[in-house]
Structures are given as C-alpha cells and as structure tokens.
Amino acid sequence: MTSKFSALAVCNPPILPLCLLSCAVFPVQAENNLQLPTMTIEDSALLDTNPSRQTLQEAVGAPVDMGDYLRGTAGVAGIRMGGQGIDPVIRGQSQTRLNVLLDGAYVHGGCPNRMDPPTTYAPLDSYDQVTVLKGGHSVRYGGGGSGGTVLLERSAPNFSKANTTGKVSASYRDNADAYNLTAEVAAGNEQAYVRALGETSDADNYSDGKGQTVRSAYQKHSGGLMLGYTPDTHTRVELGYEAIRESDTLYAGAGMDAPQSDNDLWRLKFKRDTQTGPFTQLQGELYYSDVTHLMDNYSLRPLTSSTAMKMRVPSTSTTRGGRFSSDLRSGATALTLGIDYQQNQRDADRYAGMASVVIPSTHVASHWPGADIRQSGLFAEFSQTLPSQDLLRGGLRYDYVDTQATRAAQAVSGVSPSDLYQRYYGQTATDHNENNLGGFLSYEHPFNPQTSLLFTLSRSLRTADASERYMAANNSVAAQRWVGNPQIDPEQHHQAELGLNWHDGGWQSSTALFYNQVSDYILRDRARAQNGVLLADGATIYRNVDARLYGLEWETQRRWNTHWETGLSLAYVHAQNTSDDIPLAQTPPLEGSFKLNYRQTNWHLGGTLRFAARQNRVDDNAQTGSAVDVGPSAGFAALDLFGEYRINAQLGVRLGVDNVFDTAYAYHVNRANADPFNPTAIRVNEPGRTAWLSLNGRF
Ligand SMILES: [Cu+2]
Secondary structure (H helix, E strand, O other): OOOOOOOOOOOOHHHHHHHHHOOOEEEEOOOOOOOOOEEEEEOOOOOOOOOOOOOHHHHHOOOOOHHHHHOOOOOEEEEOOOOOOOEEEEOOEEHHHEEEEEOOEOOOOOOOOOOOOHHHHOOHHHOOEEEEEEOOOOOOOOOOOOOEEEEEEOOOOOOOOOOEEEEEEEEEEOOOOEEEEEEEEEEEOOOEEEEEEEEEEEEOOEEOOOOOEEOOOEEEEEEEEEEEEOOOOOEEEEEEEEEEEEEEEOOOOOOOEEEEEEEEEEEEEEEEOOOEOOEOEEEEEEEEEEEEEEEEOOOOOOOOOOOOOEEEEEEEEEEEEEEEEEEEEEOOEEEEEEEEEEEEEEEEEEEEEOOOOOOOOEEEEEEEEEEEEEEEEEEEEEEEEOOOOOEEEEEEEEEEEEEEEOOOOOOEOOEOHHHHHHHHHOOOOOOEEEEEEEEEEEEEEEEEOOEEEEEEEEEEEEOOOHHHHHOEEOOOOHHHOEEOOOOOOOEEEEEEEEEEEEEEOOEEEEEEEEEEEEEEEEEEEEOOOOOOOOOOOOOEEEEEEEEEEEEEEEEEEEEOOOOEEEEEEEEEEEEEEOOOOEEOOOOOOOEEEEEEEEEOOOEEEEEEEEEEOOEOOOOOOOOOOOOOOOOOEOOEEEEEEEEEEEOOOOEEEEEEEEOOOOOOOOOOOOEOOOOOOOOOOEOOOOOOOEEEEEEEEEO
C-alpha cells in the first residue's frame, strides 16, 4: 500500500482498510476538534495528508443536525422540511440511493413522508468521525448506495492519559431561541470501558430572511451507553444501546407535524485486527433499530377549517442486520471477503375522524401494509499495488432481495393494498425476489508526487424501498392517492468517474467528473397510463424509466501563509429522465462556497459565502411529469461569519453569525409531499440571520 492517498492518520481502525484501499482521500480535520466529528470526503478531493484545516463546522456555521453538517461539503445538498431532519442528497441522489450507516447500523426512518431520515437518529456530537464516499467506490457497505455512502463512526475511548475522559458542550442559537447541551463520559482501563453520552435540544420556530416565522420547532433528547471489552490491543467487543426521543416536531414542509419520533438502537460489534489464521483482520457487527413515529394534523397545529377531518398516521420501522468481514493480505495484494444481511419491516396506517372527536379512529388507509424487505449480500473487494506504484482496486457484490407485504390483502374501507396495486399496475403483492450483481473497478495513477489520476467504473443495483414498493395510501380523490409498485425492477446504475488531485506548496486542488447511466430508474410519477400503468387519474405512482446523470465537483484551497487561507468549491449535477426527456426532480443547481480564514495560535476568524445558481431544470408539472419539484428556484448568496477562541487545552468558545445579511433564500431541493392533506411540494426557507454561541469543554 504505497498509494500516497493512503496514509491517513484520521482514519480510525474500522475504516483503515478502506482508506488503505481507497484513493483520493481528503481528510478535512477540525482545527479544534472539540466538538464536531472529523470529516473525510473520499473520491472527491484532495490527496494531501495534511490539508488546510477546513471543516464543515466552518462551512455551515452551527449545524443543527447531521444532515445539515453533511450539506456543507461540495456535491452534498440537503432537503429541509422543518427545523431539523435535513435529508442529504449526494450528486443528485437521495433516500436509499445513499447508504447511511450509523456506526455500522442501518436505521430506516419511521415516517412514510420522510420526516425522519436516518441522519435524524445520529446525534452530531456523539460521532467521532464522518466519512463521505461519493459514487460507487466500494461494495462492502451494502447493496445500492449509487449516490454514495455516509459512514458515521465512533472510536474506542483513549485512556492513554487518564482513566476517565469526557466532553461537554452548551450552545445557543438566537433565531430559534434554541439550546443544545451535550455530555459524554468514558471510564475504563486496558481491559474494558464504559462510555455514556447524552444530548438535549430544544428549539422554537425560526424566522426566515423576510422575518416570517417558519414552522420548525422541535425537542430532542438522546442518550447512549456502550460497554467495551478489550482483552488485548488488537481486539474489541462492544455492546451499545442508544435511545433517541423526539417530540413536538413542527414541519413547515408538510401537512402534518410529528408529536413523536423515537428510536431504540442496539449494536454488538467485534473487531480483531491482528493475524488470526490466514486473516489480518476479522470484523463483525449486529444491530437492531426500532423506530416509532406518529404524525397528525391536529395536535400541534389548528385544523385548516371546522369541517376538516382530523388525521393521524402512527407508524413503525424495524431494521435488523449484520455484517461479517475478513481481510487477507499477501505482499502488495489485499483482499476483503464478507457477508451482510439487512431486514426492514415497516407498518403505517392512517386514521381519520370528525373535527369533534378527540382521537380519530377510523382506519382509512394502510401506508405501509407490513412492508418487509430482506437483503442478503456477499461481497469481495481487492486492492493491488503494481510495481509502477499504480493502484488497482475492485469489488464484486451479490445481493439476494426478498420482499413481501404481510397485510396486503387486508381491506381498509373495502379496498386492500393488493386491490390498489392491481388497479394501477395489474400486479399483486405476491412475494418478490431479486438477484442483484454489482461491482466496481478503479485505477489510480500517480503522475508525480503532486499529481494523481483516478478512474473508476461501477455498477450498483438498488432495490425499491417500502414506499416505492408497497405504499397504499388510498384516498377518495385520485390525485391524492399514493400507490407503490410491488413488482418494480431494481435500479441499475452504471457509472464512470474521473478524479484528478493535485497539490503543490500551499495549493491543493481536486476535481471529480462523473457520468451515470441508469436503467430502470425508480421514478416517482403521476398516473397517466404510461407503459405499465393502467390508470390515468393523476395518482402518485412509481415506474421504471431510464435516466442519465452527470456532473462535477471541484475544490481548491490555498494556504497563503501561516495565517491566511482561502478555499473555493463548486458542484454541479445534470439529471435527465431520458425515457420522457424531462429533467429528474430534486436536482441541485450549480452550488458552491468561498471561504476565507485567518488563524492565530489560539484563535481564528473566518467567513463562508455559500451560493447557488438559479435552477430552471425542473419536473414541476403534474400533467406531464411528477410535480415533485415546486418549480424553478432563484439563485442566492448567503454569508456566514464565525470566530473561535481556545481558552486552554480543555476549554474553547466558538461564536458566529449565520446569514449575516438576513437573506431570504431556500435551497432548490424541496420537500416532495404525497400526504393526502398537502400533496403539493413545498420549498422551506432557510433561517434568517442567526447569531450563535458554543462553549466546549474536554477532560
Ligand atoms: Cu411523519
């Protein structure tokens, strides 16, 4: 492993093999890593192992959650529905086109309307490292993931200095009158450890740049306990439990709010990273995630009229799975072999009642009628350093997918989910199987110590999720129906990517160009009697089309001297539904940022100008497309300023003003609703001027 991309001190043990195997790794490490996790952006950017110290913390000021944090990087956008729960979009792809792993665990949210994307259940301060892999450069984290993989990871506590360590933080944002408190403590020795963490947040509604109140309040509490056993320096066994409790969450971007979103998450992890038989490393993980979600249109907001119906949708999502992998190494060749399994079971039902009832109890639709999706995978990844110092990597992955809807035959108001599938697609919810084969091949060539080229080809298959396959939200108004397609084919992404990395003196630059040809793209659309769709009543349906996405990310940084540094990044994606020759919805426009930092030994000042161009390429017409987009969006520029002062090695203070000029703006990507109270898409404005303060301590 002599790739000069590879020597990454920031990689903690669980992803060390990945870093060794991977190319074009850009560790962006926090200058003051008191709070936010270390961010590593792979296959997008700079190769230098000691890049200028820029973090997403600086890029987005005071991120409210993991999704907000992620969208500070080039090529990552985020969809806003309310005050938190920002849903990430990488290279124009979102939802299950991204593999998001919470310290090894898949957590599929409980909301059929995606109020709680997986990142909602990842308290930002509780993770030590965030790695973003854009595109298809690995097969070891599950099937799909065509847009990318986000690895949120926790390291083992370090007791080299003391047997008790910890950190605390308190922060405040004036705009939403929001506070956030976190605490973490770990105690242990060479044999074993215990780590406890907790976080509590409370936010009111914020005001946008026009001074208008945006429904965005939330309350969130989380706690976790991890027990670790480390019989020697190479072996770690950890049992962890984590609870997240979200309540009274308001959503400007939906016709409902969420009184409750809870997640209970268990993990059992094993890792041994020394020669064991033929293996240089053995790793195993088991996880169990249980989400309970409730949304309604009456308990946290007034009914729209006295004749309006009360509605509530309780739902659950259980995800269980695991992964076992082993590494072998011989000379310049490394091989990883593994198996994984993931099962997601989801139930959601809608109940309605007159405005006069206390709790609506008439069962009117099954949104997820016992949706059950199982994926069993087998994968192999290799890397080979050639005598020329070129690096060849590749991987193959097979997934067996098995799906069913256990309550598909259960009639609700005389219509079962299977009746709906039959009406719209001529298909029933009989068990569905897939045999999906994916893989990648990548080649890295260093021209000289400063410049390197990376070329990757990949194929990834993504099976439909519970909504795409089994949604059965019936409604008397056809245009407000939302019906999944139980026999829909998996998406096939065939991607090519070219990366160029260069560094010299104080300069660092990286460019990634990607092209993605998609067969059987799972398109959310409106029923117009298209091929495979039997009705033309405007209901929200899913069908396979062909699509093409291409784009680029470009980042460059310059450290002028010990004090000053600047950075510029740009990202663009072009996405087209080639079957219908219209743009794919939810495609970010040209976006970027310009950063300026001034550093002294124990303090630092900086500014970030975030900007986006106008987006005219939209799918906003329900007569000819899906109307998932609100419409074209205006471009914007918003300035964030911040400062940081380290009082001593233990204490630091950060403060800043986001959106200094109180600009009224929204990102292009918007909420695409299909709930029966508000089936139109909504673009939620970002917060107006927000002053924030954060105190951080470490012991
Ligand atoms: Cu919901």
